Amino acid sequence: MTIRPARPAEHEVVGELCVVAYRAAGVGVDSYEATLRDVAGRAAGAEVLVAHDGGERLVGTVTFVLGGPLREIAAPQEGEFRMLAVDPAAGGRGIGTRLVEACAERARAAGMTGLVCSSQPGMVAAHAVYRKLGFVRDPARDWSPIAGVELVAFALVL
Numbered sequence: 001m002t003i004r005p006a007r008p009a010e011h012e013v014v015g016e017l018c019v020v021a022y023r024a025a026g027v028g029v030d031s032y033e034a035t036l037r038d039v040a041g042r043a044a045g046a047e048v049l050v051a052h053d054g055g056e057r058l059v060g061t062v063t064f065v066l067g068g069p070l071r072e073i074a075a076p077q078e079g080e081f082r083m084l085a086v087d088p089a090a091g092g093r094g095i096g097t098r099l100v101e102a103c104a105e106r107a108r109a110a111g112m113t114g115l116v117c118s119s120q121p122g123m124v125a126a127h128a129v130y131r132k133l134g135f136v137r138d139p140a141r142d143w144s145p146i147a148g149v150e151l152v153a154f155a156l157v158l
Contacts (some may be wrong), residue, residue, distance in 0.1 A: 001095065003102045006048040006061065011039035013065045014050060014061045023086035026119050031146060036083060046082075049102055051095050059090040062099040064106050073141045073153055078114040079107030084126060097131045104133070108158050115158060116141065118151040130154045 015037035021030045022036065029036060042048050045068040051060035057078050065071050065080040068094045081103040107115045116138070118125055133136035134156050140151035 001054060001059070001093075001098060002052045003049055003052060003098055004052075006039065006050045008040070008043075010050060010058065011043065011048075012037075013038045013099070017058060017061055017087060018083055018085040021088060024088040025123055025125065027122060031149075036085075042070060047106070049099060049147065051086075051099055053090065058087070059093075060084075060086040060095040060099050062103060064103045066107075066110055066112070072145075073118055073143065074116050075114070077112055077128055078116050078155075079103060079110065079112045079118050081115065084117070091125070096126060097133065100129060100133055104156065104158065113158055114155045117154050118143070119154065121150065121152055127154070130156075 013072055018036040019029055020122045025058065039048055042063045046063050046064050046065040049061060050058055053059045063070065063082045065082060070082065071080055072082070081100065084096055084099060104115050117130070135154040136156040138153040142151060146152050
């Protein structure tokens with residue numbers, strides 16, 4: 001598996017993958033779909049990473065944030081990741097783990113002291129990945145971006 005920055009020609013595919021993965025996880029995406037699909041917008045202010053299955057098949061993606069408008073809960077010396085998504089047909093192969101590890105590596109290389117993320121409570125498969133990698137729940141950072149959507153926070157000390 002190869003993890004690398006997304007190419008502009010892949011932005012549409014990455015956006016579709018995000019929507020499909022979130023729906024498969026049972027997460028309502030109606031109010032968030034445009035954001036999930038706006039990969040070019042994310043790439044303008046963060047690093048959008050993709051995972052390929054040894055060829056050119058896109059099997060996962062994550063957005064790594066060091067600052068700017070995409071930062072939601074990170075302190076100044078923390079990296080953050082958002083929109084972790086794995087193709088449902090490729091689940092269980094460690095793709096999500098590898099993508100989060102890539103974010104941790106980038107955060108360390110940038111001199112960050114931690115890595116954080118927000119997640120919907122129902123995304124239990126993602127939570128298992130975070131815990132396996134050493135993240136802990138950080139209830140002090142739980143928040144709600146819009147009415148009816150509650151997010152839980154996870155943090156990793158680097």
